[in-house]
Amino acid sequence: MKKAVAFLVVTWLIFAACAAQAATPSRWAHAYRYGDRTQPRIAITIDDWMYPDQWLPEFMAVAEEYGVKLTLYPSGYNLHAEDRTLWQAALDAGHVIGSHFYQHKRLTEMSAAGVARELEKFQIALDETLGYHYEFLSVRPPYGAGLASGGNGKVGRWIHGAGFDHIVLWDVDETSNLKTALRQIKNGSIVLMHANHRDLLFFRSLMEALQERGYEYVTINELLNITSRIFYVED
Template identity: 25%
Template structure:
């Protein structure tokens, strides 16, 4: 009787539904996902933007035309390998600027023209033509002065005069892009410009087309510097015949080597616009509208 009790105690009692809880569980089956479109990207390591492939070329006249980069500061000018920005200083210049615009149109690429106030003042029709062709227009002082040799007040006035003259020629404000003549700057001037929401354009590849070299030499030097850096802002001048002659072959070679030309555009500043650096006297406080 005791053994019977023990034996009964060792037996595995079924649960209330009559199921044997001691039965072996069936082997686990491999999970078969139903949604075959599920992505496998989650958990992959991030790839540096500079190591990612260039964006696809869509709706361009050729392989050379790249993306449009909209910036509000120099820090936002970030280029991928194989990307260049074309800039032209010191214009506009009759007989030169028009030819450069035609070449840029032929390749379907955009550029940024850093105009002198004096030149735009003399040739407003050319300044307006550059804008009408869809290129960005920045400023380069009024008279190409070396700002580092001037007082802060004089340099500020020179910058303001250049912007005012270009705005007058265009009939509207230029893009808030500025380049120091001779790349000569001071900490005070650069800080003042940045605080006035002006994008200071530096130079990565100097073509030195202002040297008395042949067009072939200018192209060879510029391409070599681009290849060495792999990307960057290129400095040309739309006032030299050698640049006009060189540009078609240069752009064709860029295209053959797989480069892309990035358009530069200014980031909108909102409904109130941006501050403008100026040397004019401040408006008296009494002239402001007071709301009570």
């Protein structure tokens, strides 16, 4: 009996050790431009949000009409407690929020500490706006600056150091010419728009035109299977 128990304990210890090694934090952040090209799913992402009271209900109305779950990337300085009901309504509708950092400055002109501070200030502004802690999972650096070579350059390392590995860029940012956008959008696309009048009108025409393709419009977290801030890799 004692032997059997000892065997079980040893087996469990080996299993636990293996399980602990099965996934370790990645050394680098990942800069995504698109998701799985084999699945008919795309993500619509909308940045900046200078006037959420003006544009959020409008974008949400189009999203609801076409069954779109949006990913919203506001800059921290645009987040205010007086807009709480607007942001909460967006979350209640299944949209998600990510960070477009705080001041909307180029991260290339900052330092590791500056980037960490930007994300910290964003989190504080977001939590004060919502009235509780919201665990955003992905970040979108202003202008996509400093990420041309992916997540393991200087900016990617700073973001990783601040505790975030999912850097979301885009493969489509055309919001003037519908034909061009339709040509560029494919399975897995990440579409970048901004919260303004022109892009709102474009969003509506785009959704109308895309109807025949039968895409599913999912959040970034769903498109890229993001479930935590840090990326874990299998050993």
